[in-house]
Amino acid sequence: MFDHAANDATTPAALRDALRPLLALRAAPFGGYSLEGLDGFLTALAVGPELVMPSEWVLEIWGKAEPRWESEDEAVRVYGMVMALWNDVLRRIALDPSEHVDADDRPIFDDTDAPRGQAWAEGFLDGIDYAPDAWFDWESDHAWIEEALLDIEALTWPVVPDGLVADDGMPTIEHSDREEILANLPGMLHALHRHRLVEEAARTPIRREAPKVGRNDPCPCGSGRKYKKCCGA
Numbered sequence: 001m002f003d004h005a006a007n008d009a010t011t012p013a014a015l016r017d018a019l020r021p022l023l024a025l026r027a028a029p030f031g032g033y034s035l036e037g038l039d040g041f042l043t044a045l046a047v048g049p050e051l052v053m054p055s056e057w058v059l060e061i062w063g064k065a066e067p068r069w070e071s072e073d074e075a076v077r078v079y080g081m082v083m084a085l086w087n088d089v090l091r092r093i094a095l096d097p098s099e100h101v102d103a104d105d106r107p108i109f110d111d112t113d114a115p116r117g118q119a120w121a122e123g124f125l126d127g128i129d130y131a132p133d134a135w136f137d138w139e140s141d142h143a144w145i146e147e148a149l150l151d152i153e154a155l156t157w158p159v160v161p162d163g164l165v166a167d168d169g170m171p172t173i174e175h176s177d178r179e180e181i182l183a184n185l186p187g188m189l190h191a192l193h194r195h196r197l198v199e200e201a202a203r204t205p206i207r208r209e210a211p212k213v214g215r216n217d218p219c220p221c222g223s224g225r226k227y228k229k230c231c232g233a
Contacts, residue, residue, distance in 0.1 A: 012104040032063030039108035040120035044127025047192035049134035093193040097186035121155035151181045
């Protein structure tokens with residue numbers, strides 16, 4: 001049974017320390033996400049153009065099938081940590097990196113043999129697949145969003161030394177370009193977050209309250225009588 005003691009911790013670092021081995025044991029070997037991949041996946045859902053409910057994606061994080069939990073209490077604790085990570089993603093994308101960014105405020109990159117950020121980018125691209133048409137509309141209407149997504153996709157490419165071009169024509173990215181994209185990710189994600197808020201505000205209808213009618217005012221129904229003698233009677 002997995003040790004969930006760290007689940008009670010309130011810091012992002014403690015949450016990551018609890019989730020990392022759990023996902024490495026129960027998700028990643030079965031086609032699910034590592035912590036880095038899950039962070040990218042959740043980030044795409046958080047900044048994306050459409051709201052995707054947790055019920056639509058939560059089981060996908062495990063890969064082929066949801067693990068068999070020792071007890072209901074264990075399942076509640078695990079999913080509580082997953083939702084805590086979701087809330088931490090929401091916290092991070094709302095931060096303006098031009099004002100303040102700590103280590104815990106940046107995307108999660110694990111130390112693996114794969115290039116740093118690759119699993120995160122792959123998870124992000126998976127998240128886009130939950131609303132592909134809406135993302136396509138965003139890209140079509142805003143060149144900066146298309147460029148941002150191309151940068152994230154480039155993080156999935158093999159890394160080559162600066163100045164080296166692959167002979168087979170396959171896409172690659174130079175080390176310096178990759179590091180620049182990784183450094184710019186917090187600002188890019190914050191910009192997508194703000195864009196989503198603007199889009200949501202534009203779609204929300206403004207409700208206008210009907211003007212209050214005094215008892216001695218003409219009735220708004222057009223009868224010509226005073227309100228108190230007509231509809232207000």
